[in-house]
Amino acid sequence: PAQAVMLKIFFPFQLVLHFWSDEDCIKILAQCKKAIPSREMGGKVIIIDIVLGSSLETITETELLMDMLMFICTRGRQRDEKEWSTIFTKAGFSNYKIVKKLGHRGVIEVYP
Template sequence: SDARLVTSVVIEKCKGVFNGLESLVDVGGGTGTMAKALAKSFPKMECIVFDLPHVVDGFQGSENLKYVGGDMFKEIPPADAILLKWILHDWNDEECMKILKKCKESLKQKGKEGKVIIIDMVLEIDQKGDITKSTETQLFFDMMMMVLVTGKERNEKEWSNLIYSAGFGGYKITPIL
């Protein structure tokens, strides 16, 4: 599946992002594909799949993996890192701001500096204004997000504005595909 492919690529190409983390919450993690793979690859890291109660109900965790039901707009369990994989593109900027601020609150509860890991598309706009096949595909996904949900795909400037407006001090983009 797409989720497994992206999961293996993320773990292979971005190991350094996860090294040394003691805990991670996968917000909107669904059945836990990403968190399971992280728990297996990083056995000392406690992984939490956080999603709506009816989504995680009935799933069994393991020694370093558990499922927690809740609402990301109200509270996110405390952790060293918060993972938002394909979450923010579903929401408009105002809702994204709420989610990111809840992430920031969650990180502060741990009493040390943490990080929010966002796995999402970054629209590429060619400086010459040329449309490549890749850009066409990205714009198609952007239109789908606007039609199906209130969200959208964002370019780097839009991501930057969102991240800084939520109170974070910086960001780093790592292309994975």
């Protein structure tokens, strides 16, 4: 049990769910939900990941190379806010908010 769960890798890519399929993300988040109390009791999952459309910046060559790496080596993908919302709902969460946008990355709080 925990008050909150944070999903973030510190190095090199600083992303967790980014590299997993939608189905795997739902399973991971469902397990996180089991570990936290209700929203009224302060429970939440904090995710730092890419949220497409959260930045006005143009796509860089590095980001395109990252997409190619993901396509070849993982089952993950980049998601926009609507796609994240669908995953959160399927994992059993009732609400979320994007707290801060860091370029293409966002800090997302997800509530049971």
